[in-house]
Amino acid sequence: MSNLQGKFEVIIDDLNQEDGLIISTFEKILDSLFFLIKWGGIPLVIYLLVALSRW
Numbered sequence: 080m081s082n083l084q085g086k087f088e089v090i091i092d093d094l095n096q097e098d099g100l101i102i103s104t105f106e107k108i109l110d111s112l113f114f115l116i117k118w119g120g121i122p123l124v125i126y127l128l129v130a131l132s133r134w
Contacts, residue, residue, distance in 0.1 A: 093099040 090101070093101050
Protein backbone atom coordinates (compact mmCIF):
# COMPACT_ATOMS: atom_id res chain seq x y z
CA MET A 80 0.00 0.00 0.00
CA SER A 81 2.86 2.37 0.78
CA ASN A 82 4.35 1.63 -2.65
CA LEU A 83 1.13 2.77 -4.33
CA GLN A 84 0.95 5.84 -2.10
CA GLY A 85 4.53 6.72 -3.03
CA LYS A 86 3.69 6.50 -6.73
CA PHE A 87 0.68 8.77 -6.24
CA GLU A 88 2.85 11.30 -4.41
CA VAL A 89 5.35 11.32 -7.28
CA ILE A 90 2.53 11.86 -9.79
CA ILE A 91 1.00 14.66 -7.72
CA ASP A 92 4.39 16.35 -7.34
CA ASP A 93 4.91 16.10 -11.10
CA LEU A 94 1.48 17.61 -11.79
CA ASN A 95 2.14 20.51 -9.43
CA GLN A 96 5.21 21.55 -11.41
CA GLU A 97 4.73 23.92 -14.34
CA ASP A 98 7.01 21.95 -16.63
CA GLY A 99 6.25 18.46 -15.34
CA LEU A 100 6.59 15.39 -17.49
CA ILE A 101 2.87 14.57 -17.51
CA ILE A 102 1.81 18.09 -18.44
CA SER A 103 4.38 18.37 -21.22
CA THR A 104 3.33 14.96 -22.58
CA PHE A 105 -0.34 15.97 -22.66
CA GLU A 106 0.65 19.26 -24.29
CA LYS A 107 2.49 17.42 -27.08
CA ILE A 108 -0.46 15.07 -27.60
CA LEU A 109 -2.94 17.94 -27.78
CA ASP A 110 -0.72 19.94 -30.14
CA SER A 111 -0.43 17.00 -32.51
CA LEU A 112 -4.20 16.36 -32.39
CA PHE A 113 -4.88 20.03 -33.13
CA PHE A 114 -2.42 19.89 -36.03
CA LEU A 115 -4.22 16.84 -37.47
CA ILE A 116 -7.65 18.43 -37.05
CA LYS A 117 -6.49 21.69 -38.60
CA TRP A 118 -4.70 20.28 -41.63
CA GLY A 119 -7.05 17.32 -42.08
CA GLY A 120 -10.26 19.24 -41.49
CA ILE A 121 -9.65 22.33 -43.65
CA PRO A 122 -9.32 20.36 -46.92
CA LEU A 123 -12.39 18.32 -45.97
CA VAL A 124 -14.45 21.48 -45.45
CA ILE A 125 -13.23 22.91 -48.75
CA TYR A 126 -14.12 19.66 -50.51
CA LEU A 127 -17.58 19.68 -48.96
CA LEU A 128 -18.16 23.30 -50.02
CA VAL A 129 -17.08 22.49 -53.60
CA ALA A 130 -19.22 19.35 -53.68
CA LEU A 131 -22.25 21.21 -52.38
CA SER A 132 -21.79 24.07 -54.82
CA ARG A 133 -21.95 21.61 -57.75
CA TRP A 134 -25.09 19.97 -56.39
